[in-house]
Every structure is written in C-alpha cells, then in structure tokens.
Amino acid sequence: MKPVLQTIVCSTRPGRVGSAVGRWAHGVAQAHGGFDAQLLELADFGLPVFDEPEHPRTGRYQHEHTRRWSRSVAAADAFVFVMPEYNYAPPSAWLNAMTFLVNEWQYKPAGFVSYGGAGGGVRAVQLARQVLTTFKMVPMLEAVAFPGIAQQLKDGELAASADAATACHGMLAELERWARVLPELRLAA
Numbered sequence: 001m002k003p004v005l006q007t008i009v010c011s012t013r014p015g016r017v018g019s020a021v022g023r024w025a026h027g028v029a030q031a032h033g034g035f036d037a038q039l040l041e042l043a044d045f046g047l048p049v050f051d052e053p054e055h056p057r058t059g060r061y062q063h064e065h066t067r068r069w070s071r072s073v074a075a076a077d078a079f080v081f082v083m084p085e086y087n088y089a090p091p092s093a094w095l096n097a098m099t100f101l102v103n104e105w106q107y108k109p110a111g112f113v114s115y116g117g118a119g120g121g122v123r124a125v126q127l128a129r130q131v132l133t134t135f136k137m138v139p140m141l142e143a144v145a146f147p148g149i150a151q152q153l154k155d156g157e158l159a160a161s162a163d164a165a166t167a168c169h170g171m172l173a174e175l176e177r178w179a180r181v182l183p184e185l186r187l188a189a
Contacts, residue, residue, distance in 0.1 A: 003077035005035035085124035109178035120147030
C-alpha cells in the first residue's frame with residue numbers, strides 16, 4: 001500500500017500563484033509513483049483564526065472546520081508544503097492551520113516547494129522547518145525553490161526546469177523513505 005502524500009498549497013491569498021506551483025508539484029509526485037498523491041488548497045478548508053476552546057492536544061474539537069481539517073491531516077503519511085515567503089516568513093494562514101492540530105501531525109515527514117522573489121521562499125522554509133519540529137515532524141533537507149516566480153509562469157502554469165523536477169524527485173524519494181518507517185512511531189505513541 002502506498003503512503004498518502006498531501007501536497008498543500010499554503011497561501012490563501014486571492015490571486016495566489018501557489019496553485020500553479022502546487023499543480024506542478026502534485027504532477028511530479030504522481031509521476032514519482034511512490035505515493036497516493038493528493039493536492040489540497042489550504043484556502044478550501046476556510047479555517048478562521050484559531051478558535052477552538054480547548055488545547056488541540058485533547059482532540060476534542062468543537063467546530064466542523066477543525067474536524068474536517070483533522071480528518072484530512074490524519075489521513076496523510078507525508079506532506080509537501082507549497083509555500084510562499086511573506087515578509088521573510090511563512091504565510092500566517094499556514095501557521096494558523098498548523099496550530100489547529102497537534103497529534104495529527106506527529107511522526108510524519110514534510111518537504112517544501114517554495115517560491116517568491118529573489119530568495120525563492122527559502123527564508124520562509126527555514127522558519128517553517130523549526131515550527132515542524134515542535135510538532136514532532138521530520139522536515140526534509142531536500143527541497144525545491146523557485147526564485148523569480150513571476151518569470152516562470154506561462155499562461156497560469158509553472159514552466160519549471162528539468163533541474164527543478166530532478167530536485168523534486170530527490171525530495172520525494174526521501175519523503176517516501178521516511179513515510180514508510182514513521183508509522184511505527186505513530187503506533188507506539
């Protein structure tokens with residue numbers, strides 16, 4: 001049985017280019033063949049600013065939007081976060097979405113496909129990796145970055161280089177290794 005990989009477009013901004021980057025990353029994941037690959041838009045979950053009355057570690061969610069988000073994250077074995085850089089940091093919508101849950105994230109690997117201006121989102125990824133470790137997640141060293149993203153979009157689609165696809169395959173290979181061994185830790189927790 002293949003592990004479930006969720007590629008999550010982390011920007012919820014109207015007119016975001018993350019959807020095009022997400023479609024590209026999802027296509028590479030499908031071609032990789034090691035996963036049951038799923039593409040999700042964080043915006044589709046409609047999460048408000050964290051509004052649960054109890055700490056997320058209890059799992060006693062009061063709101064349907066949280067229960068829906070919990071079911072989605074719990075069903076995944078690995079993640080690729082498609083992440084822009086906003087003000088040298090990950091988007092606040094991503095951090096908010098992470099905060100809604102605790103147990104559902106634990107002992108799962110995550111990779112990043114980032115995009116932005118000259119830095120390609122790498123500063124956001126560096127901060128995001130630190131956040132992931134507090135959730136007992138395993139952030140991959142391998143990643144893909146798209147600097148100058150506006151110049152790489154053609155008719156609403158990402159025109160990525162072969163080098164980017166090669167880098168993405170390397171990240172996916174690492175994700176698959178970790179996704180196959182970490183379930184044992186989730187069972188022991």
